Amino acid sequence: MIVEIGHYALVLALALTLFQATVPLWGAIKRDSALVALGPYAAIAQLLLIGISFAALTHAYLGSDFSVANVYQNSHTLKPLIYKWSGVWGNHEGSMLLWVLILALFGAGVAIFSRNLPDDILGATLAVQAMIAAAFLAFLLFASNPFLRLAPAPFEGRDLNPILQDPGLAIHPPLLYLGYVGYSIVFSFAAGALIVGRIDAAFARMLRPWNLVAWITLTLGIAMGSYWAYYELGWGGYWFWDPVENASLMPWLTGTALLHSAIVMEKREALKIWTILLAIITFSLSLLGTFLVRSGVLTSVHAFAVDPERGLFILIILIAFIGGSFTLFALRARAMESGGLFAPVSREGALVLNNLFLAVASLAVLVGTLYPLALEGVTGQKISVGPPFFNLTVVPLMLPLFVAIPFGQRLAWKRGDLLGVTQRMGLAIGLSFIATLIAAYYIGRGPALAIVAIGLGIFILLASLDEIRERAMRGGTSGALRRLIGLPRTFVATALAHAGVGIMVIGIAFTAFEKEAILSMKPGESVKLGEYTLTLRGIAPYTGPNYTSTVARFSVHDGTREVAELRPAKRVYIGRQMPTSEVGRHRVGFSEVYVAIGETSDGAHVDLRAYWKPFVTLIWLGPALMALAGLLSLTDRRLRVGAPRVAARRPERLEPAE
Amino acid sequence: MTLWIAIVVLTVGAAALALLPLLRPRRSRSSLEHAVQFYESRRQELERQVAAGLISESERAASEAEQARRLLAIGRQQQAAEEQGHDAAFRRKMAALLLLLGLPLLSIPIYLRTGTPNFPDQPIASRVAPNGDAEMAQALQRIELHLASNPNDARGFEVIAPAYMRLGRFQDAAFAYRRVIAISGETAERLADLGEALIAAQNGIVSAEAKEAFLKAVALDPSFAKARFYIALATEQDGDAAGAVQKLQDLSASLPEGPGKMRVEAELDRFRAEGKAPARPQSGPQSEAGRALSALPADERAKAIEGMVESLAARLSTQGGSFEEWQRLIQARVVLNQRDKAATALAEARKALGDAARAELDRLATSLDLKGTP
Incomplete structure (x- = not known):
């Protein structure tokens, strides 16, 4: 009965979203605050209903209720409890249920924190959010219902994909979804503002916390997915330009651009049209990502729902929302007056530069991801666009952007002084030059470009952080501490986030210096990896609770003594006969020794790939710091105003153009 | 019944929650009011920045002038738009009606279409049924656990494979038969069992792997009926209906009377009904009807x-x-x-x-x- 209650709650939520999609909007247009006030309560009721539904499905999973087809297909009584639990969203139907749950969570979030929102925007925003929810609830109920029943109920389920039996699965998809779906509320705000025709700094201020939340979670979700691929799939890489990864990277790039352009809009009333456009594009790309992953048009590890009918359904949703919002945008574009003017060399100008590069990079990823699909659709020819394409397009776009980060951060609003900024960065530039030389000395020989990239990373890191010192010291050492404490948290957050970029760049640059060995070894043999020597001690079978595995035992020697023993393994899960790798890793500071084994055909040899990966963990620590900085910025609820720098000579020319 | 009580409670609860603000109206915040407050706090923030020594007095003044201009513009905009409707009471009634009627009228028919009311939950723990199925499930679990730690126990896989077949877990059954073959070697019987499981897993289609298993089985024991039967079906699926009929007839002729022969004959009857085989040559009440039919x-x-x-x-x-x-x-x-x-x-x-x-x-x-x- 609990399952059926969950099913009904989902249907009821659909009916309620239709109400929420119309009545508050009506109120917003008629400026009737009583009607608008119905919106927040409907949003909260919607969250409760979908929550009940999700809880009912979880209950069915935990109790191994195989009369629910979804549980039968994706669970097993022998599965450890945590994977029964994470199995709820480890499949198509369940993950879509999580999708709408998060959608409702954001809607209710706006409802709860709505006290400071004006009636018209609140009503329109909640209505648009409800429209999105209605579309996806309909998709869930009519095209991928997780509550379909089986009679007679089987006595055992079909297990879960063993690759997905990992703690990473418990956290990675929900985080990624929080980010993806988080941009829905950003979109709803933008569409709402377009509907009521109120696009100004106050709107950017309302948008800020939601924009930040979506960005933080998407950043963490992508970083965690990358880390998971690194240690679970056993390929040793951190980013593969897999279409599913690209699908999450595209909204991240435009979302990052949005984060920056919204600052300009909030502080300076400029870039309004562009900000609204970015909000629409970012969510459109999130929807596109959902479509790519869910429709099965892409063949990849992630596309577990290979069903053209579902793909068509999502495609229709996609076209309706993107088309609708762009039409709305076209209708309102003329009503949006442009805000304050600014010189090309200014904080605004730097942020426009940032936006340009991020948007073009996102476009490059989009082309690289969709071009093979389009080509296959038109000519039937199958090609694959791999890392070389992306490395040649996205990387050159990112490099100038990275160089510009510390400069842009220091430029004044309205008109900046590039020379002065460079002078102020003298210390940071000098220090990073010395640090790079030291690093180059220790590395010894290597590709010059990679050393330049390491230098760039160090420069971003030091120059970003140095601004904090610089600001505190401005006007002498006396009172420096007071000024340091008085610094807005958003300012510190900017410096930290940019430092995170620097850390990530250093980590990526160091991959050029990794040592790799791919070979077949017998027990007793050794292989050298940089300063470390890896010796195969033995191969032994091992039997786990629901798998059998072959474990290889390696000792790691650093020249003077044995520092670690690694036990990488190849597992075969009995339920599905699917092999998975368990890699062996030994961490030294930020660096790692990494071993993954392959087949052991004759029992005497083992095929393996071993790496020495210097500073590899920086690749994920950087984004983690970026997300942390976002969190810090989120705690700063102060208003942000960009005071324009007054021109020295002709103040009468300062009029902001209206 | 309990389900319907729950449905009523959910529906009424959701409607009541959503309509709550009609009883306790929200404090209205017009856009202008919001804008005034917003720019006021921006002014305060600028002052705070001046006090903290982050910006200069002239910067503050320039910024404040900008703020004032913005606020004026919004004020003009709002004044033009501000028209309070007089039919607020009507709208409230409409909204309430829409919700109270719309919610059940929409959701209950949809649920009746997609849902399965009166279908009880069946968590595995509650399924200690009198019919022995649950005991079998438990026994199965014990064997599975045992096999997980003893993957070379052929006897265990031999026991569990038919059980999987009965439960409809054909993939697992095929896996178990493969293990048996891998551990104890090929016999015609085991190969045919594997083939049968593979066919069941493919919804009756004889895959290449299954066919290969049957061919091997026949090579080991040329008179093995089950394997020959499925090879005949595979022949049909390859598009050679006549060859399939020939094989089935040969097989039927070699079998003694019994369930095996009846199964083969039933298959031949199907061929005849589909017009792929000539009607049965002998006479008899059944085949007379069949002949009349095929005419x-x-x-x-x-x-x-x-x-x-x-x-x-x-x-x-x-x-x-x-x-x-x-x-x-x-x-x-x-x-x-x-x-x-x-x-x-x-x-x-x-x-x-x-x-x-x-x-x-x-x-x-x-x-x-x-x-x-x-």
Whole structure:
């Protein structure tokens, strides 16, 4: 009965979203605050209903209720409890249920924190959010219902994909979804503002916390997915330009651009049209990502729902929302007056530069991801666009952007002084030059470009952080501490986030210096990896609770003594006969020794790939710091105003153009 | 009943929660009010920045001038738009009506279409049923656990494979048979079992792997009937109906009277009904009807077959019948592509035959991929 209650709650939520999609909007247009006030309560009721539904499905999973087809297909009584639990969203139907749950969570979030929102925007925003929810609830109920029943109920389920039996699965998809779906509320705000025709700094201020939340979670979700691929799939890489990864990277790039352009809009009333456009594009790309992953048009590890009918359904949703919002945008574009003017060399100008590069990079990823699909659709020819394409397009776009980060951060609003900024960065530039030389000395020989990239990373890191010192010291050492404490948290957050970029760049640059060995070894043999020597001690079978595995035992020697023993393994899960790798890793500071084994055909040899990966963990620590900085910025609820720098000579020319 | 109480509570609760603000109105915040407050706090923030020494007095003044201009612009905009409607009460009533009527009128019909009310939860722990199925599930679990730690125990896999087949877990059964073969070697019997599991897993299609298993089995034991039977079916699926009939007839001729021969003959009957094989040469009441049937034009033949099936259905539902008769009816329904009626017939058969034929009916339902009502 609990399952059926969950099913009904989902249907009821659909009916309620239709109400929420119309009545508050009506109120917003008629400026009737009583009607608008119905919106927040409907949003909260919607969250409760979908929550009940999700809880009912979880209950069915935990109790191994195989009369629910979804549980039968994706669970097993022998599965450890945590994977029964994470199995709820480890499949198509369940993950879509999580999708709408998060959608409702954001809607209710706006409802709860709505006290400071004006009636018209609140009503329109909640209505648009409800429209999105209605579309996806309909998709869930009519095209991928997780509550379909089986009679007679089987006595055992079909297990879960063993690759997905990992703690990473418990956290990675929900985080990624929080980010993806988080941009829905950003979109709803933008569409709402377009509907009521109120696009100004106050709107950017309302948008800020939601924009930040979506960005933080998407950043963490992508970083965690990358880390998971690194240690679970056993390929040793951190980013593969897999279409599913690209699908999450595209909204991240435009979302990052949005984060920056919204600052300009909030502080300076400029870039309004562009900000609204970015909000629409970012969510459109999130929807596109959902479509790519869910429709099965892409063949990849992630596309577990290979069903053209579902793909068509999502495609229709996609076209309706993107088309609708762009039409709305076209209708309102003329009503949006442009805000304050600014010189090309200014904080605004730097942020426009940032936006340009991020948007073009996102476009490059989009082309690289969709071009093979389009080509296959038109000519039937199958090609694959791999890392070389992306490395040649996205990387050159990112490099100038990275160089510009510390400069842009220091430029004044309205008109900046590039020379002065460079002078102020003298210390940071000098220090990073010395640090790079030291690093180059220790590395010894290597590709010059990679050393330049390491230098760039160090420069971003030091120059970003140095601004904090610089600001505190401005006007002498006396009172420096007071000024340091008085610094807005958003300012510190900017410096930290940019430092995170620097850390990530250093980590990526160091991959050029990794040592790799791919070979077949017998027990007793050794292989050298940089300063470390890896010796195969033995191969032994091992039997786990629901798998059998072959474990290889390696000792790691650093020249003077044995520092670690690694036990990488190849597992075969009995339920599905699917092999998975368990890699062996030994961490030294930020660096790692990494071993993954392959087949052991004759029992005497083992095929393996071993790496020495210097500073590899920086690749994920950087984004983690970026997300942390976002969190810090989120705690700063102060208003942000960009005071324009007054021109020295002709103040009468300062009029902001209206 | 409890479910319907829950449905009423949910519906009324959701409607009540959403309509709550009509009783306790929200403090209205017009856009202008919001904008004034927003720019006021921006002014305060600028002052704070001046006090903290972050910006200069002249910067503050320039910024404040900008703020003032913005606020004026918004004020003008708002004034033009600010028109309070007089029909607020009407709108409130409409909204309430929309919710109170719309919610149940939409959601209950949709739920009745997509949902399965009165279908109880069946968590595995509660399924300690009197019929021994649960005991079997527990036994199965014990064997699975045992095999997980002793993957080379051929006997265990031999025991568990038929159990998997009975439960419809054909993939697992195929895996178990493969293990048995890998551990204890190939015999005709084991290969044929593996092939059968593979076919069941593919919904009756003889895959290349399955065919290979049967060919190996026949190579080991040329007289092995089961393997020859499936090879004949594979021949049919390869498009060679005549060859398949030939193989089935040879097989039938080599078999003694018994269930095995009946199964082969039933298959040959199917070929005849589909017009892929010549009518049976010997005479007999059954084949006379068959000959008469095959002489009819195609559409009349279909009608005649349907008529026969309907009369069989009518007879069975009024007078009852043996398991074989029910089986014939259900299979005929499936062949005629009347899956709904097949399911109904299955349910009727369950009722009519009771516990005695339960296992056989289960097996039949699984092999035809039918869901019966519980």
